[in-house]
Amino acid sequence: MLQVLKLQKSYGAGNTIYPVLKGVSFTVMDGEFAAVMGSSGSGKTTLLNCISRYIPIDSGKVKLGDTDLSLLDETQIARVRSRELGFVFQDFLLLDGLTVRQNILLPAIIGNTISDAAEEQADHLCTIFGIEKICEKYPAEISGGEKQRTAVARALINHPQLILADEPTGNLDSKSARAVIDTFLQARDSLSATIFMVTHDSFAASFCDKVIILQDGLVWKELLRDGRERRAFQDELLNAIREMGR
Template sequence: MLSVKNLEKSYTTGNRTYTVLKGISFSVAKGEFVAVMGPSGSGKSTLLNCISCYIPFEKGRITLGGQELSSLTPEQLASVRNEKLGFVFQDFMLLDGLSVRENILVPRIIRQNVDKEGERYADQLMELFGISHIRNKYPAEISGGERQRTAVARSLINHPLMLLADEPTGNLDSTSSRIVIESFENARQNLDATIFMVTHDSFSASFCDRVILLKDGNIYRQLEKNIQTRSAFHDTLLNAIKEMSGDM
């Protein structure tokens, strides 16, 4: 589904050039739930922005669904972002003047494709994520967890190849965080969604199939859950984070 090969990205400030990503390579299979973790400055956000086509990169290849992104025009990249990628942000990014149902349909509105099938799918997503009862409410009238579940539903309305989630539980309490992560699991199990999530939260990451640890622009280690329970995988993840931080 997603292939990243030898990805390099640098920033120039004055006369100095800082290399943020140093030859990153990994892949994400269809239906997989993968998290990226790492300390501040490790390259997590830069990596996500490269994959989402918001910033260019100097070297390497990013391939999504068999299509190499670096060869696309700005118009084609905009189409990829709207049709092949779904986005979930830390700050929800809902439109205050639209209801929950209307917010979910926004990507269809952009495509001018709000038909009966789209409306039925929006209703199906609201049912799946337990927000049907707030369908006519506005963002200011619902909780943070409900806003984020609305954002997850919106990210899926165009049947994207992949969801990109940027710190999706960063503004939520522990209860709401778990509900949102369970929404991702529901999307994967019921809709065969592929999810790539940047997070600082080891608890949220422990629900994933695999966690990529970044340090200083390199992949420090990849951890796979395999047959471990979520709790055991969380312990494994915490130990690896301590090791990466030099605490062990």
């Protein structure tokens, strides 16, 4: 479970301090697919970077399971990043010189968890995501959708407690965006993955179990899909975004 409690983060420019997150609190339960939305500049990426501690937080807590990430030193947080967190970026960030299978295994190599079990997990992920036939190919030889499935498989190789995804559908047309979301849904349903995704796209967010909307440095609304039709949830999200703009 991810718990963010009263998280505050400001940036300084010269003598001026710009508060971005002013006490953000929310929870993402195990096995939940959650999204954070909000207007440009509302602090979504800042929030993601505070959760992974890529940037220092000013105050508040970020708890992953029983561990308060805000209290860890650099060595400890590096270990959490490589073993407990999986990352999916907008541009996939696959290494060109490695095959699909080697790319998937990369966090295990970096995290020093490479083993027969990791190799088996790589094969299992290739099967789940339907990329077993292309696993010896290089990124330049595969499609955008296959790259994205490889990126999600890579994020899952170490059985992370949480996947953090920053605008994973950002550069994609709606068909490819849907394929990415399907990959996350598969990860949630087959592997009980917990996913926290930054998005500006109400279509992508409408597949989530929970959507957190940021405004003025705070959680303005938290909307739950609650088993509803995807379209009905997207309508609610669009209404909320319109209301926020007023």
